[in-house]
Ligand SMILES: NC(=O)C1=CN([C@@H]2O[C@H](COP(=O)(O)OP(=O)(O)OC[C@H]3O[C@@H](n4cnc5c(N)ncnc54)[C@H](O)[C@@H]3O)[C@@H](O)[C@H]2O)C=CC1
């Protein structure tokens with residue numbers, strides 16, 4: 001945000017943080033990973049409503065993909081990943097089967113939508129194979 005800000009020579013812009021569906025929906029396989037992603041989601045939403053962001057015309061949004069076919073995902077599906085707490089790989093694989101797996105192209109298209117649609121700010125973009133891309137907010141009451 002410092003370098004995007006007008007007072008430091010920037011022109012504003014759009015920050016897209018990468019969290020995960022695991023930061024929204026609880027799952028039994030990755031509690032610590034899920035907690036870090038929940039933190040990223042909340043930090044993004046707080047900075048999106050900050051005076052500093054508004055003043056400098058900076059938008060912040062956060063992407064929450066479900067499974068995406070990347071090296072990390074393949075490692076996890078093969079039963080060898082630090083993101084999961086281990087245990088029953090059959091249950092992990094059944095979970096993956098149920099949720100579905102996005103391609104990296106699916107996620108790139110979602111990213112381009114956030115970057116190009118200047119009305120998007122402070123939003124959570126859930127991306128999942130079965131439900132597609134869904135924007136939402138968790139706001140209970142405006143402050
Ligand atoms: N693959 C999935 O199913 C999902 C992934 N995500 C998130 O998407 C993001 C990317 O994940 P993947 O592509 O799956 O992981 P990945 O492990 O396949 O790729 C991560 C890439 O980041 C690079 N990297 C790591 N530390 C770095 C650093 N300090 N500076 C620069 N580059 C660095 C690695 O070299 C690697 O190329 C992560 O934040 C992950 O938590 C979110 C939801 C689902």
Ligand SMILES: CCCCCC(=O)/C=C/C=C\C/C=C\C/C=C\CCCC(=O)O
Nearest residue numbers: 020021022025027029030066067128131
């Ligand atoms: C489980 C290890 C996480 C590793 C990588 C990652 O971030 C993948 C997340 C995938 C799913 C997130 C977990 C729970 C989501 C639960 C339900 C999603 C429902 C999707 C839908 O169809 O709406």
